[in-house]
Amino acid sequence: MTPEAVDNPEALPRPDVRPAEPFVVPLPVRERLDNGLTVLRYDMPGQYIHSVRLAIPIALHQEPLAKEGVATIMARTLDEGTARHTALEFARLLERRGVALGAGVGESGLSLDIDVAKRHLDYALDLLRQALVEPAFPSDQVERHISTRLAEIEQERSIAGHRAAAEFWSTYFDPASRASRPVGGRAETVAAVTREDVLAFHARHVAPDEATLVIAGDFTGIDVIASISRALGGWTAQPAYQAPPARPTPDVAPDRARIVVVDRPESVQTEVLVGAPGPDRQVEGGWAPYPLLGFMLGGGPTARLDALLREDKGYTYGVRASFRPRRREGVFLTSGSVRADATVDAVRLLLGVLDGAREGFTDEEVAHGVRYLTLTAPGRYATADAVADEAAALAYDGLTTGFTGQTLRDLTGMDADRVSAAYRRFVDGRWTVVLVGDAAGFIDGVRDLGRGDVTVVPA
Amino acid sequence: MPDIAYPLAERTLANGLRVFVSADHTVPTVTVNIWVKVGSRDEVAGRTGLAHLFEHLMFQGSRNVPSGEHFSALLAAGGRVNATTWFDRTNYFETVPKGALELALWLEADRHGRLLDAVTQENLDNQRDVVKEEKRQRYDNSPYGNAMRDVYATIFPQGHPYHHPTIGSMADLEAATLADVHAFFAEHYGPNNSVLTIVGDVTEAEAFGLVEKHFGPLRPTATARVEGTMPVLPPLTEPVRFEHRGPVPNDRLYLAFRLPADGTEDFLAVGLAMDILGGLSSSRMVERLVRTETIATGLSAHPMGLAGGVSLGIVSADVLEGIDPEVVERAICEELERFAAAGPTDEELEAAVAETERSWLSALAGQDERADQISHYAALYDDPGYVNSFLDRVRAVTAAEIRAAATAYLLPQQRAVVAYLVDVEPGQAATSPTISAEDGVQR
The missing domain is CATH 3.30.830.10 (Metalloenzyme, LuxS/M16 peptidase-like)
Structure with a gap:
């Protein structure tokens, strides 16, 4: 059966494992800026790419029923044009310094992520501020992201895992509950979203008051809190701001076991x-x-x-x-x-x-x-x-x-x-x-x- | 900037095993990463998928390790463990607390030297079933799951080592026998056809000592594969095309190109060209097709580095509903022509380099990925220091070199198009006739 016998000498006795050293999960230095923004800092020497994560709690049932998906469209258009820059200009500003900016919405709220080389941190934080505070939501970009989301809905329907998840949530949760429907909205509600809806949602829900900014990276030789204060210390809630409600009550469907x-x-x-x-x-x-x-x-x-x-x-x-x-x-x-x-x-x-x-x-x-x-x-x-x-x-x-x-x-x-x-x-x-x-x-x-x-x- | 300079020490054992050690004491863990110079490109006709199926059997026990214990012993020691197979290689890796480094090396040495004692028909049959389900899940039951298979088959000639996908075909998986497995191990697995990298909280002396202790006694039984011997496969000289009609959610186009082999300056240049054309959010094609003309809902471009005389470049676009895919294809071709004629602007080059820098440093931030890159460039290009030199090499590429590379490799007539199109008439045949890419092979 064996064409050429592989005849290696016997192995040495199986080695023991030495006990691991105690490990302490990195803990943050915590601060709250005057505008309410909580900042969590993790100094990690040797990590030359800084990771910035902004978590803004939003309850999705705060979306208008007929416009579900507006939060997702808002997140995706934050960097598609600002008070000072067109969508293309903004993309170029990000990429000429290798700034990766992402934004999305989940069950817990809005998240914005930045990964950037340490030496471009201030540059990146200023772009984050512009996306967060000065988005212009140009109509053509809002419309484009609506059609992209509509295509995405079709793609998700065609992928077995996504299709199963959608059916699961609509079965598991009560039909009256927001959680029974897709986070990014359904075709008919996404198609109904307008620029004005996006602007209004942004004004009502995107604010520093309940938000947390996490930053992790090698802080040697830089004053991170000063950089963050400079970039985001002046960010304040708009008059229309509504604080997120307390933790929502669960709403599992009574007939979910099927x-x-x-x-x-x-x-x-x-x-x-x-x-x-x-x-x-x-x-x-x-x-x-x-x-x-x-x-x-x-x-x-x-x-x-x-x-x-x-x-x-x-x-x-x-x-x-x-x-x-x-x-x-x-x-x-x-x-x-x-x-x-x-x-x-x-x-x-x-x-x-x-x-x-x-x-x-x-x-x-x-x-x-x-x-x-x-x-x-x-x-x-x-x-x-x-x-x-x-x-x-x-x-x-x-x-x-x-x-x-x-x-x-x-x-x-x-x-x-x-x-x-x-x-x-x-x-x-x-x-x-x-x-x-x-x-x-x-x-x-x-x-x-x-x-x-x-x-x-x-x- | 504080440019990276990871320490790197090298030693070759008497049996031919090349060993690299990069000490990193920031976290009390160690990664062991082994590249075996065998992949799907080494498979013979009728046995596609064997390299990958074989990789699964490497977890089913060896002379001193019962079936399943490779996983359970390392997991219980706090290890994260896996392996992958690709065209050019098979890699095996684990990241463990440093106190488990010797156990990891002992387990690896046993399966890399003494596997066949434990391979049984039962194990083979079971893992064959598992791999068939992997194929169904990742490829056959997914709307665009087989598109890359069709790209390989369209752009690489029949019989070329990259013509078939690593997952193989159901018929060939079905045909694999215990004798095939034995022969495959005997030919490809042995210290003289592998590279072993250790990155983490260990001294060079200790790491080399432990590798020598457990791998040193293995005999150089493999037929060592010599790199750089596959003939260069030049670009296509006229377009080829494959259309698939089926239940896909939207029309999607893949425009594929034969690029130079990885590890060359030309590959770096053409990779930057692809970033500038379609790999970034501010790229020309994204700006035109997605943001301005809105004829595509998404577009991406990326180079896929390969070692055997040719690499692959892919531009893919999701066509907006109601738009003729030909319009999208024409726009892409116009941008290719425009780029070849004038090359990149300074601003475009700056962005492509900056994005490359960030993604490279992000990738190297973890010990596991760093070890994989060291093994990768040592095994296939004899260049373990690539982790430290890559960014300098990227920064040295000029706009003129990028333009020259685009002119050589990214012209419209050099494209192979795979189109996955929405089946408008239900019940219609799923696949249209193929025009295969039979030209241009140099043997």
């Missing part, structure tokens, strides 16, 4: 998305068990879902599970693509793993997961962009990376009983299941699973 099949004839795979309520970061008993649960169930080839569905059955390239915190409460999501003709068995086994986990986790699994999550932390928070991203995501919840450090410390004392109880607290066997694939091939089998009502909708 199966929806999005019919895509001739699909060679079925996209599976399964979810149930989960905690937010403020959950009683602490957040630490939940990243661990995600890792043990769906964190890679050693996790329960992949051990069965990938490494044993070969049904999938991989299944991932994670608890996703939202502003209030959260969602536990499991997703993957499975071979079309194995759909019924794959769904049965997948739900079996998730339900079976209510019986608990072993000490060995917990110890393995705790080691992974705590020992990878130094590498996961080694670069300016990684630290800034984490800090910005937490800022919407009024937290800093102190929370990350606390979670890691809490993990080191985790035991199987506590993790298993945390899982049972949320998972009760009632699942929202979305399948995107060729319904004819599996619909009868899925009905026979007895996991709730089955509805078929067109792609």
